[in-house]
Amino acid sequence: MSDQRPVIGITMGDAAGIGPEIIVKSYANPDLYRYARAVVIGDAGRLAKARDLLGVQSVQIRAIETIDEAQFVPGVMDCIDLRLIPDDLPFGKLSAIAGDGAYQFIARAVELAKQGRIGAICTAPLNKEALHAGGHKFPGHTEMLAHLTGVEEVSMMLVAPNLRVIHVTTHIGIIDAIRKIEPGLVQRTIERGYNTLRKAQIQNPRIAVCGINPHAGENGLFGYGEEEEKIVPAIEALRAQGLNIEGPLPADTLFFRAGRGDFDLVVAMYHDQGHGPVKVMGLEAGVNITVGLDVIRTSVDHGTAFDIAGKGIADERSLIEALRQGAELASRH
Template sequence: MLKKPVIGITMGDAAGVGPEIIVKALKHSDIYDICSPVVIGDPKFLKKAIEVTKLDISLNLIDDIKDAKFLYGQIDCFNIDIIPEDLPIGKVSPVSGDAAFQFVKRAIELAKEKKIQAICTAPLNKEAMQKGGHKFAGHTEILAKLTDTKDYSMMLSSPKLKVIHLTTHVGLVKAVEMINPDRTYKVIKLANEVLSRAGYKKPRIAVSGINPHAGENGIFGNGEEEEKLIPGIKRAQEDGIEVTGPYPPDTVFFRAVNGDFDIVVACYHDQGHIPIKVLGMSDGINVTVGLNGGVIRTSVDHGTAFDIAGKNIADEKSMLAAIKSAVELVPKN
């Protein structure tokens, strides 16, 4: 029997719903059937989440992975005691923003040391993190920087649709400027690699257009599809990758949901995020694709939800999906 992979779950912003959804997710016994989860965060706030949720769970505080017990009903948590006990829940704080960054940094160190096989992240708050001194747009950019990765992408996955992005956390004008044939080719290649690793024999990849109707032969836009997308698509096709497009953005996601494609390459953040979230806010997960060292990272596809933090309202469905996807992406040999 194969050894169960160790999945490092980062707490995210302790003032948000991260601690609650982690506690709720680890109350599902089937998680322990498929992996050995360990939380990377401040245990004081896991304890608070246990009290809020009224779940019958205890904590096992550890300083090294060898001290973890991986027992259902007892959460193993790295004893990273860096947040004041009186941190206000549901509010932006530089302290919790800095801590969220430190949790991710520790997780990457553990992944590089092969002590964990994948990272699963609870949400952080970008404003809090930046006020805490870390000028990153989000998790994806932190992971890329700390793994020294240049060619990476954000992939969103839900039961009905998978989307991978050419650009993410930049303004729309800047996003279009950043797209070029080489980037298009590399993201198509990343999409093909991640789906192949997940068991797709010949992933069917569609590329969305930038302009309405994918430019409609120059009627809309300034030839961005011909200049920035089509050369990258043709290069990938020459490699034997099954990729087509660019397709009109207003229909390509519908076609993918209905089975025509396995994944869609989106040109910018909202183009890819909106269809995933329309299908279900709690069903989607975020995967960072292409990190150096084979680091695997999945995440919930929602934010810190400060408005409901500490109220036992947060749904753990996306966290469960993120943990299970992390397990699926761990190499089996």
């Protein structure tokens, strides 16, 4: 019988961060093999260094040139080795070389995904400052992936065990974010979230939309009517199409209600409004999904953690969960 597990490309992220360690730890975890046939796109020498510092001798690393050479044997990590990382690159230090490497790993993964050679891309973290120092002026993976796949607009969705949050704006300053929010963008973001939940077999998703101001403006008490101008028209248009939407609601109590199970999807207006509540639930189970791409991308919901990189203590569970969700999405695709 043929192997039904999707092939997932794991990008190594920033070589100076915890990416290599959490990838090695994931390969030592039997769950990885249950969900997917994984192949790493990164640097085999760096992964071997991470393995040695962790003392995980059960994982063998095979440097390969192309995906055709991947064997997908449990305990053996196939790594498409781009050989971009010097042996003596320190952990925990910002590096333009590592930033460029992170970009090149993603670019190769995108090629493979477009060719249908991998069913999903699962990303270990990159460092945005290093990425820029390496000459790639993208705010993050999300925007880079949209660019590399030729898609104009995508959304960032964070998924925690009992909470899904899609963001209307992400990697821009707060003043720019408020300017950017307008009914069309709010509507398209909600539609992307709604379609994602429908594909996950949630028939009539209960959607809650955050306001912008404290207390969602409290009927004109706070702010300048941003809720009425920027959000309400989108909600009315989607309600007219039959979507089950509440809002704009005060974000604080909305998240309280989401925590008790009132909603399937929360729509956050800006980065920290949505990220704070997800991350307070723990880094270990959160996953970041880019919604609206032609390829599937899931990610850890934490960063490069330079403060602990190279110490062998990074938690790999967000990566395993991202891989599991990537495999699930690829299987449905």
